[in-house]
Amino acid sequence: MKLWKCWNCPDAKQPMKPGYDFVAERPVCPLCGTDGELPENKNEIVPRVVLHFDPPASDRPSSRGKGKGICACSGKKLIAGGFRGTGETAQVTCPACQQTRAFIEAQAAEDVDPMYDVPMHDVPVG
Ligand SMILES: [Zn+2]
Ligand SMILES: [Zn+2]
Numbered sequence: 820m821k822l823w824k825c826w827n828c829p830d831a832k833q834p835m836k837p838g839y840d841f842v843a844e845r846p847v848c849p850l851c852g853t854d855g856e857l858p859e860n861k862n863e864i865v866p867r868v869v870l871h872f873d874p875p876a877s878d879r880p881s882s883r884g885k886g887k888g889i890c891a892c893s894g895k896k897l898i899a900g901g902f903r904g905t906g907e908t909a910q911v912t913c914p915a916c917q918q919t920r921a922f923i924e925a926q927a928a929e930d931v932d933p934m935y936d937v938p939m940h941d942v943p944v945g
């Protein structure tokens with residue numbers, strides 16, 4: 820499955836609306852039906868970058884918040900395998916990573932950690 824963004828959906832045409840995000844094998848919007856494989860629609864459905872979750876390493880207090888470069892969904896090295904990742908849960912776009920225990924626990928920790936006292940959940944991810 821791949822990640823896509825539809826710029827044709829009505830929401831995407833409002834200011835500050837980041838488009839409609841969906842996950843599908845082909846670039847066809849499930850809401851408005853726009854087929855991104857047609858040449859005239861190639862700017863309407865755009866691919867999103869898959870950002871995996873790179874869980875911050877808790878066993879190294881000196882590098883708190885830094886990950887080990889291993890993505891949560893597959894356990895593969897991020898850099899060696901050509902994957903991109905982030906330790907910020909709000910930035911993660913990989914649906915598989917979002918299901919992992921490490922991600923869910925990190926998100927829960929952010930809710931109570933005074934380091935993150937700014938609500939992050941409504942920040943649009945582009
Ligand atoms: Zn659409
Ligand atoms: Zn992932």
